[in-house]
Each structure stands twice: as structure tokens, then as C-alpha cells.
Amino acid sequence: MSDAWKKFFRNRLALAGSLVIALIVLGGVGAPWLAPYDPHEQFFDGLTLEGAPLPPDAKFWLGTDLLGRDLFSRLLFGARTSLIIGIVANGAAVVIGTFLGLVAGFVRGWLGAAIMRFTDLMMAFPALLLAIALAAIFNPSLWIVALVIAMVNWVQIARVIYTQTTSLATREYIEATRALGANWPRLLFVHVLPHLLPTILVWSTLGIATTVLLEATLSFLGIGVRPPTPSWGGIIFESQSYFLDAPWLVFFPGIAVLLMALSFNLVGDALRDALDPTQRGR
Amino acid sequence: MLRFLLSRLGQSVFILIGVTVITFALAFLVPADPVRMIAGRSASPATVENIRHQLGLDRPVPEQYVRYVTRLVHGDLGRSYMQKTQVSTLIASRLPATLLLMAGAIFFELLIGLTAGIWAATRRGHFSDQAVMVASFVGVSAPQFLVGLLLLYVFANLLNLFPLGGYGDLHHLILPALTLGIGGGGWYSRVMRSSMADVLRQDYIRTARAKGLKERKVVLVHGLRNAILPVVAMVGLDIGIFMSGAVVVESVYGWPGIGQLAWQAIQVIDIPIIMGVTLTAAVAIVLGNLLADLVTPFIDPRVRL
Numbered sequence: 001m002s003d004a005w006k007k008f009f010r011n012r013l014a015l016a017g018s019l020v021i022a023l024i025v026l027g028g029v030g031a032p033w034l035a036p037y038d039p040h041e042q043f044f045d046g047l048t049l050e051g052a053p054l055p056p057d058a059k060f061w062l063g064t065d066l067l068g069r070d071l072f073s074r075l076l077f078g079a080r081t082s083l084i085i086g087i088v089a090n091g092a093a094v095v096i097g098t099f100l101g102l103v104a105g106f107v108r109g110w111l112g113a114a115i116m117r118f119t120d121l122m123m124a125f126p127a128l129l130l131a132i133a134l135a136a137i138f139n140p141s142l143w144i145v146a147l148v149i150a151m152v153n154w155v156q157i158a159r160v161i162y163t164q165t166t167s168l169a170t171r172e173y174i175e176a177t178r179a180l181g182a183n184w185p186r187l188l189f190v191h192v193l194p195h196l197l198p199t200i201l202v203w204s205t206l207g208i209a210t211t212v213l214l215e216a217t218l219s220f221l222g223i224g225v226r227p228p229t230p231s232w233g234g235i236i237f238e239s240q241s242y243f244l245d246a247p248w249l250v251f252f253p254g255i256a257v258l259l260m261a262l263s264f265n266l267v268g269d270a271l272r273d274a275l276d277p278t279q280r281g282r
Numbered sequence: 283m284l285r286f287l288l289s290r291l292g293q294s295v296f297i298l299i300g301v302t303v304i305t306f307a308l309a310f311l312v313p314a315d316p317v318r319m320i321a322g323r324s325a326s327p328a329t330v331e332n333i334r335h336q337l338g339l340d341r342p343v344p345e346q347y348v349r350y351v352t353r354l355v356h357g358d359l360g361r362s363y364m365q366k367t368q369v370s371t372l373i374a375s376r377l378p379a380t381l382l383l384m385a386g387a388i389f390f391e392l393l394i395g396l397t398a399g400i401w402a403a404t405r406r407g408h409f410s411d412q413a414v415m416v417a418s419f420v421g422v423s424a425p426q427f428l429v430g431l432l433l434l435y436v437f438a439n440l441l442n443l444f445p446l447g448g449y450g451d452l453h454h455l456i457l458p459a460l461t462l463g464i465g466g467g468g469w470y471s472r473v474m475r476s477s478m479a480d481v482l483r484q485d486y487i488r489t490a491r492a493k494g495l496k497e498r499k500v501v502l503v504h505g506l507r508n509a510i511l512p513v514v515a516m517v518g519l520d521i522g523i524f525m526s527g528a529v530v531v532e533s534v535y536g537w538p539g540i541g542q543l544a545w546q547a548i549q550v551i552d553i554p555i556i557m558g559v560t561l562t563a564a565v566a567i568v569l570g571n572l573l574a575d576l577v578t579p580f581i582d583p584r585v586r587l
Contacts, residue, residue, distance in 0.1 A: 254428030
């Protein structure tokens, strides 16, 4: 493990990604203290005389939105939405995917076959369309959006875990433990699961990138987390029609989404390099 | 060959049956009553019952499902609640725009992905390799709406090179297709790089080099033919995914494809259209995968079906 960490820390891109993630977490958690203004306050001097939003200046660092609210403060609070969705939705997807993949790979038989055929079926669905339809049907709150994302994102993890479990299940030490009288839940969770932790760690990290992008996309289409909760995709949705006149309202939150997804992708990729010997040199 | 085809067809049929069950179930998840939506608020109870009976919604659920599948087999996707038109007609009317965007997107994906992937694979460990890999990560991490709006702002608004949106000639196609191509190209280049790097390590490549072949020819003729297989599989998958429309890109550029149809239907919860588009996309994904499998032996004769 220490070798793996050394390898990880030698990867400068991964370190940069970790730093950005740390900053986003800090910004989101510390938003009430770090934000220069209340994210909901509509400033009288936050709009031009004609009522147009202000471009970035000394008072409003990233400019103001259509209602004269400070964009920087809204972005800080929006980081919370992205982080919560990233952790909850992706966490749920990882738990569901890992559990089903483990059971399918270890129990095999009709149950395993049924689970894997179901993942085939899910792969044949256009994920984005399914998420959009579900989100639109269920009038989304923060938790519904997280649930919808988890429902479409668990499939890949289940397949990866399944493949690894099938190969682990045939190892001799498993046979030996079974001979000693261990029942299958014990075999699965005490003797198989720990070997899968590196894979789970890698996929959890990469999954956050996918989740953040999907959440932003849903919000952009207007079916994400409802206002007044600030979310990065939501800010873009609100200001989209005004974007040729006030492009900063679209670009700053868009770049925030990009940076967050990019950081998690870089870190996840570096973890895969560091933890998975079969991927070495790729 | 025949056996492989039959077993793959069998699998596909199974998946498609599953898809019909899920799309059918989708209709029951909706909290709104479709009959009320068609009849309007002021309809009398008798009218409501009449419409319910006409749609067959007063029948037991299993019977409704059998009817649904029977109609599907006859190519009938049902009738839109709002637009009072056959769903198949609506989808067919959006097909040219969707297919055009798909072709443009796959063109850019391959252009970006193959060039960048081969470039990086032949310069492993160098600065340019790392630069390409970082760029590919930016490509896959960039939200489509950001790329779309950015291209729109720079190339249509500031430079005035392309129209701000709409549908028509090649001019209209380039920006939306490029937006999709940047994201997909990022994935393609990563796959292409690792696949090409593996191939270039093999003995027959060493032989080709040893007999004095130009490096360019070694990579682009001998290497590419084997290295491209995983990318072919990805194209197969993308064909299916693009058939469900590119909702975000179509909304940014006002592109009248299947994605826009689906998006409008989702907003008014027009279930038959949503079911129809999902089903069309699922069929396309299954066929796209099958197509990729069928093309493979022509590229690599060692692969037998």
C-alpha cells in the first residue's frame, strides 16, 4: 500500500486534482464564513441602471446575476449542492453496484444470471434520457435528484465488481475458508470484499466526476435541484437566455463544474494506476 | 458465424423484451392521469370514462401490456397525447436531423480521438503524450452545455463564422457536431492510445520495422488495423446513444432532432413519445453493438464470429 501511495504522490496531476478538490470542499463547507455576501440578497447596486447584471468588478468579484445577487457567494454555496449530490448519489450507486456485483459474482446460479442480465438491460437504456424522464416525473428535490443519479450510475460498478468477484471466488483460500465452515455472507464480506476495496475506491472517485456532470446537466435543463438552493447547473439554467450579454454567468459556474469533474477524474485515474498492477504503464 | 449470430440475436430479443417492460412500467410511475390530461379539466365524468375506454386504460395491466407489445410488433408506437399524431410519424420526422448530427459527431469523435490517440501512443512518456492525456481529460470532464455555449459564444457571436443555431446546411451542423465530438473524442483518444501502445509492443510490429518499413507506415497501416478494434466497439455504442438524441446539444443549438422531441415530451409528460423514443434508442443501442461485432472480422480476420 505504501508503494501505491508513493506512486500516487509522484503524480503531479493527481496532486493538483487533490488540491482543487480540497479547495472546493473548503469553499463549500466554509461558505457561510468565506462568502463575501448573503447568496440570496438582491443588491440594489448589483444591477446596472437598465437592470442588467454587472460584470466582474472590485465589489462583486465574479459579477452579479439577473437578480443582482453576488455570483461568487452563490458559487460557494452551490459547491455544497454539488458535493452533497456527489457524495450521496455516488455513494448510493457504489453501494448498490458493489452489493449486486458481489452477490452475482459469488452466488452465481440463477440469481447471479438474473442480476447480470438486468445490468445488460440497463446498459441498453440511454442513461441520460432515463435520468431526465425520471427527474421530470418525480418533481425533484435534492434527494430525488441523488436517487435518480444513483439509479442510472450503479450499473458500471456492478459489472466491474462482478468480474473481479468471479475470479476471486475460484481462489484456493476461499475454498479453504469454506471448508473450515464459513457461511457465504462471512466469506463474501470478510474474505472477498477487502480485496475489492482498491477497485471500489477507484470507481467511487471516477463516479463522482460522472455524478457531478449529470447533476449539472439535469440542473441546466431545469429539472435539477429546485431554486432557491444555489447549484452550479441551476445558475446556468437561470441565466442561459441572457448569456450573450452576460457570458460570465454561464462560464464561471460551467468552469466550476469542469474543474470539479476534472479533478476527480485525474485523482481516480492516478489511483487506478497506483493501485491496480494490471493497469501499470497504460 | 450463424451460431454466433443466432445467440446474439437471442440475447438482443431478450433485452428488447426487458426494455418494453421497463418503458411500459414508466407509464405507471407517472403521478398524472393521462386521461385527465387529454380530456382537459372541464370534461364530464362520462367523457373521461369514454376516453379511458378508448385508450384501453380500463383493462387489467397484463392485458394492457400484451396489447402494447402487439401494437409494437406491428410498428405502432401509439399516439401522442398532446400532438394527436402517431409517435412513429413524429420520430420519423426528426430522423434526418438526428442522423445528420450523429454522422457529424462521430466524424469529429474519430478525427479528434484517432489523431490524438495515435499521436500520444507514438510519443509515450513525452511531454506531448502528457499534454494529450490532460486535454482528453478536460474533454471528458467538460459539461456539454459549457462546451456548446463556449463554442457558440466564440465562433458564432464574437467571430460570426457560424449561425447562432438552427438547422439547414453544413454551417449549422459544425458547432453542434464539434461539441459532441470534443467529449467523445476525449474518450476515444484514451482508448486509442492504450490500444495502440499495446499493439506497438507486439512482435509483428518489430518485424515490420526490422524489414525497413517507414515508421509512419508501420503505425498507420500495420498498427492501426489492430489497434482500432476497441474504438469500433465504441462507435457501435455511440450510434445507439445518439439515436436517443443529444438533448443538451439540441437544446443549446435549437437542433430539431429526436432529443428535442423527447425533451418537449418530458416537460408535458407525453408518455407515448417518451416510451417511443426510449424504445427506439434501446433498439439502436442493441443494433449498434451487433453492428460493431459484425464489422470486427472484416478489420481483423483473426476474429471469427
